[in-house]
Amino acid sequence: MDYNLMREFADSWVLVAMALFFVGAIAFALRPGSGKLADEAARVPLQDE
Template sequence: MDYNLMREFADSWGLVAMALFFVGAVAFAFRPGSRGQADEAARIPLKDD
């Protein structure tokens, strides 16, 4: 493929894809009901098995 074509694609749709991924990751992290799972994961290093 031509370098300029790939660069144009990355400049336009690549940015859109990265922005959508970021918004999805933030929405997933702060979804309702995830507080308990986050607290449990935070206590894993402190468990004494």
């Protein structure tokens, strides 16, 4: 593959894929019920063994 072709691919489609992944990760973190799991995970370092 030519360098210019790979750069064009990275500049367009890889950027779109990364943006979709970012939006998906945010949506996954803000899904219903995730607040309880986040609170439990935040308390783990404070628990006595």
